Amino acid sequence: xxxxxxxxTLRVPTADGVFPAVYSQTGLCELSFPRRNAPRLFEPASxxxxxxxxxxxxxxxxxxxxxAGLPPGRLPPLDISAGTEFQRQVWGAMRAIPFGKxxxxxxxxxxxxxxxxxxAVGGACGANPIPLLIPCHRxxxxxxxxxxxxxxxxxKIKLLTREGSWTxxxxxxxx
DNA sequence: CCACGGTGGTAGA
DNA sequence: TCTACCACCGTGG
Numbered sequence: 148x149x150x151x152x153x154x155x156t157l158r159v160p161t162a163d164g165v166f167p168a169v170y171s172q173t174g175l176c177e178l179s180f181p182r183r184n185a186p187r188l189f190e191p192a193s194x195x196x197x198x199x200x201x202x203x204x205x206x207x208x209x210x211x212x213x214x215a216g217l218p219p220g221r222l223p224p225l226d227i228s229a230g231t232e233f234q235r236q237v238w239g240a241m242r243a244i245p246f247g248k249x250x251x252x253x254x255x256x257x258x259x260x261x262x263x264x265x266x267a268v269g270g271a272c273g274a275n276p277i278p279l280l281i282p283c284h285r286x287x288x289x290x291x292x293x294x295x296x297x298x299x300x301x302x303k304i305k306l307l308t309r310e311g312s313w314t315x316x317x318x319x320x321x322x
Numbered sequence: 323c324c325a326c327g328g329t330g331g332t333a334g335a
Numbered sequence: 336t337c338t339a340c341c342a343c344c345g346t347g348g
Binding site: 296 | 340341342343344345
């Protein structure tokens with residue numbers, strides 16, 4: 148039998164909406180895009196351990212900065228223990244993409260030593276539990292195609308544009 | 323632009 | 336197990 152671990156869900160308020168952030172004992176384990184039906188599953192501030200509050204403060208600053216088109220600065224610890232081995236490899240490769248740069252799904256596959264797994268890399272991107280801070284929006288299809296985005300393509304375009312690393316005319320096939 | 327075959331990983335039956 | 340998905344990619348029409 149598995150003991151359910153305690154988690155805390157806090158809001159990250161921004162000009163673009165409220166991002167729910169979920170923390171485990173070891174760090175941030177989930178960050179979601181703003182939803183239409185904002186759930187009221189947020190903890191009262193008084194119940195939140197001091198360490199989680201510190202992590203959350205880092206999360207809020209990082210998200211604010213990214214949305215403003217700035218490098219995120221210091222991040223909280225990220226708890227990716229829920230992922231499979233393959234997914235953790237892909238997420239690790241994405242974390243290594245610097246602000247303002249992009250890689251293709253294929254390049255990610257190469258960098259983890261699994262060159263034919265480009266399609267599977269797309270699957271792992273879609274399963275990324277911490278978008279923005281694990282920057283899956285910096286992964287494009289070949290030839291500067293946008294590719295997909297589980298949070299909605301609008302977000303991918305917005306984030307890449309604010310980072311200055313993509314414009315529509317870069318996509319040589321779309322016009 | 324479209325269709326298709328070749329891919330690896332994952333969830334569900 | 337087997338099967339049916341996929342945020343892919345190259346080739347060929």
